[in-house]
Amino acid sequence: MGVSTSAPEEGIAVVTVDFPPVNALPVQGWYDLAGAVRAAGADPKVRCVVLAAGGRGFNAGVDIKEIQRTTGHDALLGANRGCYEAFAAVYDCEVPVVATVHGFCLGGGIGLVGNADVVVASDDATFGLPELDRGALGAATHLSRLVPQHLMRALYYTSRTVTAQELHGHGSVWRVVPREGLREAALAVAREIAAKDGQLIRLAKAAINGIDPVDVHRSYRFEQGFTFEANLSGVADRVRDTFGTQTTRNEPGKPGRTDREEQS
Template sequence: MGISSSHTGSGVTMITIDYPPVNAVPVRGWFDLADELVAAGRRPDTHVVVLRAEGRGFCAGVDIKEIQRTEGFDALIGANRGCAAAFSAVYDCEVPVVAAVNGFCLGGGVGLVGNADIVVAATDATFGLPEVDRGALGAATHLARLVPPHLMRTLYYTARRISAEQLHHHGSVYEVVPPDKLDAAATALAEEIAAKDTRVIRCAKEALNGIDPQHVHRSYRYEQGFTFELNLSGVSDAARRAFLEG
């Protein structure tokens, strides 16, 4: 349970999220994930990272129960900083990151996937940001990398989910496969990239980040500022309490 990694002989490092029952990641987990991603990218024998999850869904975002049972704002600050660290680690990883998405991908899950280089998803995968229903904001930066601007706003305001097939239509999901074929499909794609000269691919990753029109680090931290405003006003606490009680 937690964050784990394994390395194949083909240059692929598999990093797995495993926090039963729904992969709601605690504060420590976000930092652990960031550490694993950074370490994998620095390994000379890692040419590609596959980010995957065990269980019913890829990621349900932050652990709201942890935030609610912690006095003061330490858990909230930790979750926000941890998410920022993990999202950045995906984006800044020295090698390409392939996200293999199963089941639900919500909140922080969208932050991870939106910063990945390639997305492969199972037919049962759905993506969404329930933030407005939880009295928070965030990861619109990353949803905007998956869908066009007006659709992003609709999904953000309504907290509706979008399917893997719909994202495939928009080109942000590369391939949609049956759930039992997900790991194999993501690994096959990763191995195709890993077989190339890693020196070239690492330069390509850095170059692509350098020409990216979206400054993902700054824009996400800007969003988080409004989450703190909502928390200080008491709006967020009431929304989280209603969600947990409901």
């Protein structure tokens, strides 16, 4: 359990997150993830980082139960800062990051995937921001990097999810494959990237980040201010107290499950 790094092939580092049962990360988990991604990117032998996860799904966001059982604001502040660090580590990684997504990608998972360079997903993968149902705000910055503006708003306000195939149609998911072929599909594109000159690929990453139209660090930090305001006003606790009690919400066009059911 936790965050681990492996080197399956020359030039490729795989950072794997595994926090059973659903990869809802505790505060320290976000910091551990940030540290692992930064260390992998700083290794001169590495030319591509693959971000993967064990278990039922890629990421279920922040461990809400940790926040609920911690008095005061320490856990909330820790989650805010930890998420910021992890998302920034993916975006600022010195080499390209390939996110490999299976099952569900919710909340903080969108922050990781939205800041990655390439996304490969299994055909059972779904993506969404259930933040309004969790008494939180944030990561609209990163969802905006995956879907057009008006779709982002509709998904954000409704807490609905979209499928990997739908994101493939928008061009934000590189490939959609059966789950059993996910690792190889991710390694295949990582292999192509890792075949480039290490110094040049680092210059390319820095150049592409430099022309981004939105500063993802400032934009996400702005969103986090409203999350803290929701907590100070009491509305976040009111919403979080209903955690686990809502009925099933359908995905667009097909039956689905809420993030609460995924985390049960």
